Amino acid sequence: MILAIPKETTEGEKRVAIVPETVSKLRKIGHTVRIQKGAGEASGFPDHLYEKEGAVLVDDVNDLYGTADVLLKVDRPVVHPSSGKSELEMMKKGAIFVGFFYSMSNVDLAKKAASTGVQVLSMDAVPRITKAQRMDALSSQTNLAGYKAVLLAADHLHKIFPLLMTAAGTISPAKVVILGAGVAGLQAIATAKRLGAVVEVSDVRPETKEQVQSLGGKFIEPPQDESLVGEGGYAKEASAEYLAKQQEILRKHICEADAVITTAQVPGRKAPVLIKADVVKDMQPGAVIVDMAAGTGGNCELTEPGQVVKKHGVTIVGHTNLPAELAYHASQLYSRNLQALIEYLTKEGNLNLDANDEIVKGALITRDGQIVHEKTRELAG
Numbered sequence: 005m006i007l008a009i010p011k012e013t014t015e016g017e018k019r020v021a022i023v024p025e026t027v028s029k030l031r032k033i034g035h036t037v038r039i040q041k042g043a044g045e046a047s048g049f050p051d052h053l054y055e056k057e058g059a060v061l062v063d064d065v066n067d068l069y070g071t072a073d074v075l076l077k078v079d080r081p082v083v084h085p086s087s088g089k090s091e092l093e094m095m096k097k098g099a100i101f102v103g104f105f106y107s108m109s110n111v112d113l114a115k116k117a118a119s120t121g122v123q124v125l126s127m128d129a130v131p132r133i134t135k136a137q138r139m140d141a142l143s144s145q146t147n148l149a150g151y152k153a154v155l156l157a158a159d160h161l162h163k164i165f166p167l168l169m170t171a172a173g174t175i176s177p178a179k180v181v182i183l184g185a186g187v188a189g190l191q192a193i194a195t196a197k198r199l200g201a202v203v204e205v206s207d208v209r210p211e212t213k214e215q216v217q218s219l220g221g222k223f224i225e226p227p228q229d230e231s232l233v234g235e236g237g238y239a240k241e242a243s244a245e246y247l248a249k250q251q252e253i254l255r256k257h258i259c260e261a262d263a264v265i266t267t268a269q270v271p272g273r274k275a276p277v278l279i280k281a282d283v284v285k286d287m288q289p290g291a292v293i294v295d296m297a298a299g300t301g302g303n304c305e306l307t308e309p310g311q312v313v314k315k316h317g318v319t320i321v322g323h324t325n326l327p328a329e330l331a332y333h334a335s336q337l338y339s340r341n342l343q344a345l346i347e348y349l350t351k352e353g354n355l356n357l358d359a360n361d362e363i364v365k366g367a368l369i370t371r372d373g374q375i376v377h378e379k380t381r382e383l384a385g
Contacts, residue, residue: 005354006036007346008072010065010091011043014079016324018046018331021076021103023339027057030346034353038062038072047331069094074355076342077103078335080110081117090116097121100355102342104128104141107369107380108272109300114380117370123357124369127341128271129377131366138344139363143187144337149326150191150267153294154180156326157263158199160292160312160319166200177202181257182221183278183303184267185212188296192265193219204257208242208250208268224257226250247276255283263292266303272379279304281315289317298322 007030009022020043022030027037037059041051051061062068065086069075072095081091081101092113095101098121105126107114117124127141158165161178168175180196182189185207196203197220205216206224213223227249242250258264258279269275275297284293284306295307306315307322314320327334348363349355357364357371369377375384 005034005073006038006071007074007076008062008068009037009039009043009076010068011040012046012078013082013085013091016328017079018328019078019335019338020044020047020049020331021078021335021338021342023047023049023335024053024057024059025336026339026343027054027059029343031058033347033350035346035350036060038068040065040068044335047335049332049335066094070096072096072099074100074102074346077101078338079103080105080113090120092117092120092122095120095122098123100125100357102127102345105369106272107375107377108383111380111383114369114375114377115384118373118375121373123371125345125357125364125367126369126377127338127345127367129367129369130345131363133362136363136366139341139348141338141341144341145327145334146186146188146267147191148330148334148337149296150188150265151195152326152329153188153265153267153296154192154195154199154263156321156323157196157265157292157294160294160321161263162290163262164200165196178262179204179260180263180265181206181224181254181261182265182267183207183254184269185209185216186267188267189265190215190219192267193221196263196265197221201263204261206250206254206257208246224253227253242276247278251278251280251283254278255286258283259286259288261291262288263294265294265296267296268303269297269300272383274301275303277301277303277305279306281305284318284320285316287316287318290319291317292319292321294321294323296326299324 039059100123102125165178167177178201180201182205203221205221208226216223295302295304297303298309375381
């Protein structure tokens with residue numbers, strides 16, 4: 005099959021779906037790899053490295069999309085600047101789109117994919133099961149994002165993170181509060197601890213306490229009257245009453261913090277607001293909030309997606325694509341995730357989308373002109 009890799013067109017996106025090291029591995033299992041010229045340059049992978057591994061470089065974008073059996077991307081389909089058409093419309097009927105699609109937040113896009121006859125495998129919908137671990141692109145990317153979030157907090161904070169003993173006296177370590185102990189939160193804990201900070205962590209799932217403590221963090225106990233453990237280990241949406249109790253518990257910790265990293269998100273939903281405007285007003289002057297949920301509305305009420313703003317003396321960082329700021333390694337890990345998925349699905353040189361397979365059933369959004377992903381179909385009515 006022809007696997008095509010276009011240059012990402014979303015503003016600020018520096019990643020590429022396939023890196024050179026993956027090309028030869030995909031060719032070995034019978035696929036032809038075609039890549040748009042310059043697709044990997046922003047992430048540190050020049051064209052000659054792809055040619056060396058046997059990829060075919062393509063100038064004509066319409067040819068790249070129109071001949072692809074499988075289109076491999078990072079971001080969801082958008083209107084392509086060169087054609088003025090949706091990337092889905094540039095693909096041939098029956099072709100397969102593979103990338104982050106977020107169908108539950110983009111129901112109209114799922115409808116469009118169905119209407120154009122494009123089959124969609126969404127990397128964010130790959131089920132969190134043992135045999136799919138190597139395909140878990142959400143984890144690989146949020147892991148890097150958690151690391152970058154702490155570096156951004158340290159960069160914007162006018163203090164140092166570690167305890168420092170000098171002839172002029174002792175400097176106390178910074179206090180970092182992390183909201184959410186998922187993949188991003190756990191990496192943030194480890195990074196903040198390596199930098200020497202005192203770390204406190206909140207999560208609505210009590211079972212994360214042991215993981216937090218194993219990394220040297222202090223666990224902030226959540227309200228006990230409601231279970232928020234959702235499908236696949238993700239947190240599920242909380243009631244307004246629960247959120248109010250959680251905000252009250254967190255208030256004291258946040259107001260004493262030098263830096264706060266927020267990671268709380270619910271798949272297919274707006275991010276829960278954990279830091280109200282009045283809490284920001286009571287925080288220490290010069291404190292920093294890095295809101296990793298900025299792209300889905302933000303965990304802080306004053307976050308401005310895509311912006312770094314100062315409110316009540318507090319710097320609020322609302323970057324919406326942290327993995328793209330580590331494009332080399334983010335692309336490398338994502339490429340390996342895609343490789344694992346394609347190798348798993350390839351049977352005699354073709355991608356076999358067996359509807360009874362657990363991984364396919366979880367990740368397949370559209371097929372044969374229909375939305376087949378159950379939750380997306382429900383949202384589409």
